[in-house]
Amino acid sequence: MIIKKYQGATENEAVVKAKEDLGSDAVIMNVKSVKQRGLCRLFKKDYVEITAAVDEPDTKEGRKSGKVPLKDSELKNRQKPDETEQLPNRIETSELKEPAVTTAIQERLENLAQLLERQMQEEPEQDALEQEKESQDHNSRMVKLVYEQLLNNEVTEENSREIMREIDNKDNLQLDDLLASVYQKIVLKLGQMKTVELSEKKPKIIFFIGPTGVGKTTTIAKLASKYKLEKKAKIAIITADTYRVAAVEQIRTYANILSAPIEVVYHAGELKPLYEKYQEYDLILVDTAGRSHKNEEQKEDIQKLLETALDYPHEIYLVVSATTKYKDLVRITQTYSDISDYRLLFTKIDETDALGNILNIRMLTQKPLSYTTFGQNVPEDISVTDAQGIAKQLLGGNESWIRQNN
Numbered sequence: 001m002i003i004k005k006y007q008g009a010t011e012n013e014a015v016v017k018a019k020e021d022l023g024s025d026a027v028i029m030n031v032k033s034v035k036q037r038g039l040c041r042l043f044k045k046d047y048v049e050i051t052a053a054v055d056e057p058d059t060k061e062g063r064k065s066g067k068v069p070l071k072d073s074e075l076k077n078r079q080k081p082d083e084t085e086q087l088p089n090r091i092e093t094s095e096l097k098e099p100a101v102t103t104a105i106q107e108r109l110e111n112l113a114q115l116l117e118r119q120m121q122e123e124p125e126q127d128a129l130e131q132e133k134e135s136q137d138h139n140s141r142m143v144k145l146v147y148e149q150l151l152n153n154e155v156t157e158e159n160s161r162e163i164m165r166e167i168d169n170k171d172n173l174q175l176d177d178l179l180a181s182v183y184q185k186i187v188l189k190l191g192q193m194k195t196v197e198l199s200e201k202k203p204k205i206i207f208f209i210g211p212t213g214v215g216k217t218t219t220i221a222k223l224a225s226k227y228k229l230e231k232k233a234k235i236a237i238i239t240a241d242t243y244r245v246a247a248v249e250q251i252r253t254y255a256n257i258l259s260a261p262i263e264v265v266y267h268a269g270e271l272k273p274l275y276e277k278y279q280e281y282d283l284i285l286v287d288t289a290g291r292s293h294k295n296e297e298q299k300e301d302i303q304k305l306l307e308t309a310l311d312y313p314h315e316i317y318l319v320v321s322a323t324t325k326y327k328d329l330v331r332i333t334q335t336y337s338d339i340s341d342y343r344l345l346f347t348k349i350d351e352t353d354a355l356g357n358i359l360n361i362r363m364l365t366q367k368p369l370s371y372t373t374f375g376q377n378v379p380e381d382i383s384v385t386d387a388q389g390i391a392k393q394l395l396g397g398n399e400s401w402i403r404q405n406n
Contacts, residue, residue: 003029003053003184011048018052026052027188027387055188142178143167146395153394154356156326159363163189179395186391190359193385194343194368196223196283196315198233203281205309208345209302210319211332212290215347215373217247219319220285221254223371225379228258233282237262238274240305241289251287254378268304275312299335306339316342317370322349326357333365343370346385350374355393358385 002022008014011031018026030051143164150160167181196206206223208216220237227233237255239262241247248264255262263274271286278284288302306316318336320329336342344365346358349372362369375381 003051005049005051007034007047007049009045009047011050014048014050015052018050022052022054025192026054027192029053029184029187029388053184053188055185142175146178146182149396150356150394152354153396154326154354154360155394156356156360159360162363183391183395186359186394187387190362190385190387190390191368193370193387195370195384196227198227198231198282199313201313203236203275203278203284203312205275205284205286205312205314207286207288207306207309207314207316208319209288209306209316209336209339209342210290214290214319214321214324216290216319217241217251217287218376218378219345219347219371219373219382220251220287222373222379222382224254224258224260224283224285226382227283228260229379231282234280235260236274236278236281236284237287238265238271238284239263239287240265241287242266243289247287247289268301268308271305271308275309303338317345318342318367319345319347320361321351322346322355322357322372323352324357326360329357329361330364333361343368345369345371345373347373355390358390359394 004018004022006014006017006021008017014031015028018028028050032049033046034049035046147160147164150163151157155163163182163185166185167178196204198204208220210216217239224235224237228235235258237251237260239248239251241251242264252262261278265271265274275284286305288305289298306314316339318333318339320332324332344358344361344367346369349355349358358369358372369385369387371382372385373382
C-alpha cells in the first residue's frame with residue numbers, strides 16, 4: 001500500500017496531482033483545509049491538503065504467504081515470529097514518515113482500540129491458560145480479535161483472511177497500528193465511488209436493474225429529486241415496471257411532484273422513440289421491473305432494454321438490498337454477469353446491523369460502488385457510499401455516520 005499527501009489551491013487541484021502520481025485507482029482518504037497563520041498569511045495563501053492511497057498489486061506468491069490464526073489447532077502449530085513467513089503488500093516505511101492515518105481518522109478509531117483492549121483484558125482465565133499452553137504470542141491475539149470482528153459483521157472468512165494476510169505483522173505490533181492498517185485496507189478495497197455524471201451529449205440514459213422488493217422505484221425518485229433540485233437538471237422518467245400497478249402510480253406521483261415527464265413502456269421497442277423525444281433532457285431514468293434471478297426469460301427482457309441505449313451515453317445500476325443473504329447476493333450478481341459495465345447500489349442499510357456484504361460483493365464482482373439508501377424519505381435518505389463509514393462500522397464503530405452530512 002502506498003500512501004502520500006498532496007497539496008493544491010483547491011481540492012480538485014490536489015486530487016489531480018494525486019491521480020497523476022498514483023494513477024486513476026488512487027483513493028482519497030482524507031481532505032482538509034490548511035489556513036496560514038501568523039505572518040505567513042501576508043505572503044502565502046491557504047491551501048487544501050489531501051491524503052491519497054493506492055493498493056500495490058498482489059502477487060500470486062504473496063497471496064499464499066502468511067496465515068491468520070483462526071483455530072486453536074492452527075494457533076498451536078503457529079511458528080515463532082522469527083520463523084514466520086513475511087506477509088505481502090506491506091506498507092513501505094519510507095513512504096510513511098508521517099502518520100498513515102490523519103488525526104481525524106485516529107479519533108474515529110480510538111473507541112475501537114479501547115473496545116478491543118477491554119476485550120483482551122477481560123478474556124477469561126481459561127483463555128490465558130490456553131495461551132500459556134499453546135504459546136500464543138501477543139500479535140496473534142490482536143490479529144484474531146480483529147479478524148473475529150470482521151466475521152461478526154458478516155465479512156466472509158475468505159475476504160477476512162485476505163485482508164488480514166495483507167497486514168504487516170511486525171514484532172510488537174501495536175493495536176492502534178493494526179486497526180489503522182486494517183481500516184486503510186478496507187477503504188482501499190471498497191474503492192472509488194462512481195455516481196451519476198451529467199454528460200455534454202444528451203440525453204444520458206440511466207437504467208436501474210435488480211430483483212423485486214429492493215427499492216428501485218424509491219431510489220429513482222430520490223436521485224431524480226437531487227439532480228433536479230441541486231443540479232437543475234432536466235429529468236425524464238420511463239418505467240418498464242408494468243407488472244405492478246402500484247409501481248406505475250408510485251413513480252407517477254413522484255414525477256408529478258417534480259414536474260418531470262413520465263412514460264410507461266411495455267416492450268424494448270418503445271424506448272428509442274422516447275430517447276429522441278427527450279433528446280434535449282439531461283437524464284432519462286429508466287425503472288425496470290423487479291425480476292427473479294432464477295428466471296432466464298426475464299433476464300433476456302432486461303438485456304433487450306439495455307441494448308436500446310448502446311448509441312447513447314448510459315449508466316447501469318444494479319440495485320440490491322443490504323439485508324439480503326450473501327448466498328442470494330452471489331446468485332443475483334451471477335445472473336447479471338453478462339452485463340460488463342454496471343455499478344452497485346445498496347439499499348436499506350439502516351435495516352441491518354452488519355454491512356459486511358457491501359465489502360463482500362464489491363470484492364466478488366470488482367464493480368464500483370455508487371450510492372447507499374437508508375430510509376423512505378425523498379430525497380434525503382440517499383448518499384454517495386461512505387467507504388470510511390463502512391470501514392469504521394466493520395471494525396466495531398457505531399452507525400451514526402449513516403445520517404451524517406445528509
